[in-house]
Amino acid sequence: MPSRHIEGKIGAHDRHQFELKLGYQLDPSLSKNKYNMELYMFIPKSLGINRATYAKRHFFGDIQSYIRFKTPFFTFDSLVDPSNKLSPLTRIKAVFNTTKDKKKLITELKLYACTVRVALRNSIIQMRKNIRKNETAPLKKDLNAACTGLTKCLDALRALQQSLWGPDVHEDVRTAYRHADEYIGIVSDGLLNSFHNTIIASNLDTNLANELSSIIKPLIISEFRHRSQLGYATYALGSENEQFLYRKSMLKKIITNILFLETHTLEGLTIAKDIIFAAAAGIAMIIFVVVSFWAGQKWRTTSMPFALALVLAYIVKDRFKDWFKIIFSRKMTRWFSDYKTNITDPATDTKIGICKHAFSFISEKNVPADILDMRRHNTPPDFWPQEETIKYEKDVLLKPRPILKTHRRLHDITDIVRFNVHQFLDRMDESYEIKRAIDPETFETKEFKCARTYHVNIILKLENEIHRFRLVLNQNGIKRIEEVPHPTLSIKDAGDTESLHFG
Structure with a gap:
């Protein structure tokens, strides 16, 4: 294969x-x-x-x-393009206008949050490459495009809020919306601040660095204020910000769980160990029986030499059994795995x-x-x-x-x-x-x-x-x-x- x-x-x-x-x-x-x-x-x-x-x-x-699953890649523009039938945003609108299926709406809201994060991350990765290669000409244009694209995606998500608060929408869907909005805000804050730190620490021309900073700062600040107004997690000077990190970690688990596959791990060597250890015990027993027959032919069964030979054979039998176990255990990974994990798609419950x-x-x-x-x-x-x-x-x-x-x-x-x-x-x-x-x-x-x-x-x-x-x-x-x-x-x-x- x-x-x-x-x-x-x-x-x-x-x-x-x-x-x-x-x-x-x-x-x-x-x-x-x-x-x-x-x-x-x-x-x-x-x-x-x-x-x-x-x-x-x-x-x-x-x-x-x-x-x-690997997060699917979309550009900012393709995410908000109504003609793109693969976009989570397009699917959210389609489901909302038809069945209002709770599970589908929650899945697409979470996937939208994941894809927005990846679109921003990939944009920043490319800009960092350009800085390292000293290819600074496209930086201002690329950063403007990234900030504009992120803003469009955030606005498109928040435009759904009024519809989602209708009486025929399940509360779990509204909760998923709030989680998606908060998650995108927190991860965007981290990515944008990290790139802003790169701008400051790099050897860029001072004027260019100031221009880039002036593009990125307003978005960071406006999103911080948005989270503060809605009671989302934020950080503050002079605080340990324990709740912020905890909330960030929990949101990551909640949002990305749609991508994770189910796994069930079993010990791979259980049957093999039983067979091999039984074989080791069998070989050791054969040694004991052979020594017993030999001793019986050489000495009378009631003699002291015969008794000592049996005791010695018994000791050797146990030692051989343990030695065989150690030898086979060390060699087993050549033929058997220590553990095996079954992978299941939770969407279909299929292995x-x-x-x-x-x-x-x-x-x-x-x-x-x-x-x-x-x-x-x-x-x-x-x-x-x-x-x-x-x-x-x-x-x-x-x-x-x-x-x-x-x-x-x-x-x-x-x-x-x-x-x-x-x-x-x-x-x-x-x-x-x-x-x-x-x-x-x-x-x-x-x-x-x-x-x-x-x-x-x-x-x-x-x-x-x-x-x-x-x-x-x-x-x-x-x-x-x-x-x-x-x-x-x-x-x-x-x-x-x-x-x-x-x-």
Whole structure:
């Protein structure tokens, strides 16, 4: 079965978690699409992460997985175009003028909020690219277009309010409208303020920076006032703004839940373990029986040597059983997954795929040559560190036809995996060391602050592409994630500074 293309990005989610986001492109010409990902983590031995201290239950306890539809892309203009039958706004109006179906109205309101966010995010990503490339000529025009487009989308949504407050509209629909309005306002505030910070921090011409700032500020302020007037979540100086962050998080879950697929995870090795462990017990029992027969032929059954031989055989039997269990357990991930996840489309309650996960520590001799070559590229042999190697493999099988039959706008799948590194930090030394030394400029003894970091190298294999990243850690958590260049590495321009795109 041919494998399909995967795209993705890696970035820090917070100081204790990094996030791997994979995009699976669906191919309806095939009844089944298969995707494979292998992740290798090369961990310094000094961190104490090994087979004895970091079992499978620790690893799978440290990862979180989410799988959902990729948000469909619309431009601002296509979202408010009444002739665009795929636009959530057009569908809201059509449903309202006919059945007023509660479920459909709520779904389209949520999808509209998601698509407006993506339209604004993509516009800002492109403008950030232009700033980095010093292509400043289109910036003013592009920012005007983004702010105008966002305003049109907000106005179009708010124009529905009077109709939605009619007596024949369910209260749940009005609640969904308020959630969509508040969510778009909050995420737009974050994106616009973030881009405004980029404008301030960049080396743009002062006049241009001031012009861009004058375009973006009025929209930020007017939307802030809109949220304040309606009692939506806002932030304030001198406050911890706990309620704002909590509300933002809850709204994200409420709005984006229409994109998420249902998953049910089972332990993949249960039956295999039972069979293999039974075989181990059987082999151990055969050894015991053979020794018993041999001892019975050599000594009388009432003699002390016979009794000692049976005791020894019993001890050896139990030890062999345990040894076989350990050996088979280590080899099992070659043939069996540790866990498998059934993927279901909640819209139809149809199983649309399956995901299998396998984890193991592997010795250096078992690391594939291309992976080891990527790890050691441009590193002299004398500098090859002592490391433990973790392998995490994920196989995904999706059925595109039932997906595309039900969803005209949801074409691709996004798989999000978050890795928590808190257990990697336990044995780290202090994040900074103070060095007292003579300053070569002043010839005086001064204190120099030296940052201490640890490097976990990550090699990611997606089908036939291999990518390398360096996770830089200190005692406080993730400091940064770096791309490690390699002749075969293919990294896309991400358009943001927090994630590295690849694929």
